[in-house]
Amino acid sequence: MITSALPYANGPLHIGHVAGAYLNADIYVRHLRALGKDVVWVCGSDEHGAAITIRAQKEGTDPKSIVDRYHALIKDSFERFGISFDIYHRTSSELHKETAQAYFLELEKNGSFEVKTTEQYYDAKAGMFLADRYIQGTCPNCQNPSAYGDQCEKCGSSLSPTELIDPRSTLSGEKPELKETSHWFLPMERHEGWIKEWIEKGILDGKPHHDIDQWKKHVMGQCKAWLDSGLHSRAMTRDLDWGVPVPLEQGKNKVLYVWLDAPIGYISATKAYCEANGKDWKDYWQNDESQLIHFIGKDNIVFHCIIFPILLKEHGGYNLPVNVPANEFLNLEGDKISTSRNHAVWLHEYLDEMPGREEELRYVLTSIMPEVKDSEFTWDDYQARVNNELVAILGNFVNRCLVLTGKYFEGKVPEPSESETPEELKELFATNADEVSTAIQAYKFREAMQAAMMGARIGNKYLADTEPWKLIKTDEEGVKKILFESIRIIAHLIRVMGPLLPGTSEKLKGMLGEGLDAEGKVVKGGALGEVGLLFRKVEDEEITFQKEKLIKEPIAEEAAQMDVKAEIDFETFSKLDIRVGSILTAKPVEGADKLLHLEVKVGTETRQVVSGIAKHFKPEELPGKQVTVLLNLAPRKIRGVMSQGMILMAEDETGKLVFVGPESAIDDGSEVR
């Protein structure tokens, strides 16, 4: 039973996601399938939680539209990239709702929860309790005025909403009030004993459960750090109207916490898959013979190694994971991948912009996979790996071998009389497939890819050393043998590359045609299929385009994330008296190089206005210009001149100023509203 972290349906996938929990699992699962194991691999969109409702609110739409859009985009990207889930489900489905509610009720029945009343911020105007992300205020640590209720993104400290200075609701801009609310808490401190023994020794209920030496050090490290600081009670429900409703009368207007809801999504996805395929989901989740493995990124370790196992054990009957091989993070061009800054390589854009290069991305991401520490993707490295490894080694070997066979032996697998395996190839055929397999089963995908490439390296060297293109003039029998053995190497590559580069493996099968039997053995005299190029060189222009895109395209989301001042009502707005006026005269203000002294005619009045625009405009270019003026701003004496209004200007990030005047001429004194 294999699971991959459910992608959150509020944005597209980037290569960091792919290298974190999907490509590794895909290789692992394809390998298990090739071994003939009974394996189910599930994933799906995580469609609940406050981040979805916040996004919907910013875009002026409803949560359903957001999740429908991103579920479709994510599912499609996975399919196009060749990620072979048995099912890609979604947590907004009815089956998931039933499954999650039944799970919750079972825990409730078992006494796994404690209902506690706490005080939480409530927005009276919006009529709702505020999720942490809906509250902004000043950070108590760094004074950042727009810290969130759970975190300050400026100094990185994690906060609770009540720590914020001057908290305000992002829904109404109002100061929220503290109000009592009840929630179902999971008292995790009850479970410290057994979970410690399970994590640190691999022992469950007094019996060996899994081999802790197979767990990654950084995964164990994070779990131990958490356990050392003590487990605490955690709320498993939320006051929100988007999610799986709490199925109890006293839980009205509450939903399951997204971190209770999402992992149950693995179970509901398995149910959906099994229902459609005549299987029993319990064989995978509730059977001693089955092993549960979670593929995730390092940000999900605690949930999958501590919280979800507690939930599984509290329910009863379920298997606990035998391993959680979390990957670390993938960085991009010297910086963290950032969704909000659009510093990312988006999978769907890659697939559109680099068509036919799915295998190249698979190869590069596997080769640099952040298995035990953070790693980095750069476009130069991508180009170098594709051109110097895939094209120059794998592609070149296959091409030389098959083109020569076409030329000398009419495109049929040669039939040498003697068939002793040459010394230099013996080790490859004897041990390489096991090396690749062992590495994959130990979650060492980089090592597996390197080992799999050995066949192509050795094949290339074999051709270079034996030089069949020269030998053909004197020893045709010798060339038959060389090319036959080379085709055996291709057959070997088809097998070991199967899980790693499945598309390439399929292409190679096609090229060997009748020269390969159903068991993967080379058939002497078999006619080869059509021989084509496996990989195209990556040109400089392709790389330059991608690099420039990273620099040039900051933030499609910026507009949505702009800091807007607190809301005002119409009455407040209507107090402003803004009118169109014409500048009559403009002159410098003595002793102030930024200021101009303007006389502005507004209707029947002429007003004196001191304006800080001298650095941007010359006095002589201003008379006659129509502008907008805020008339009822309290008069103020500036450098000895009484300023009786304010000229409205627009200013961009660079400090550039332009007048905000009427689009076409209109009578002075016309009201702006």
Ligand SMILES: [Zn+2]
């Ligand atoms: Zn801060």
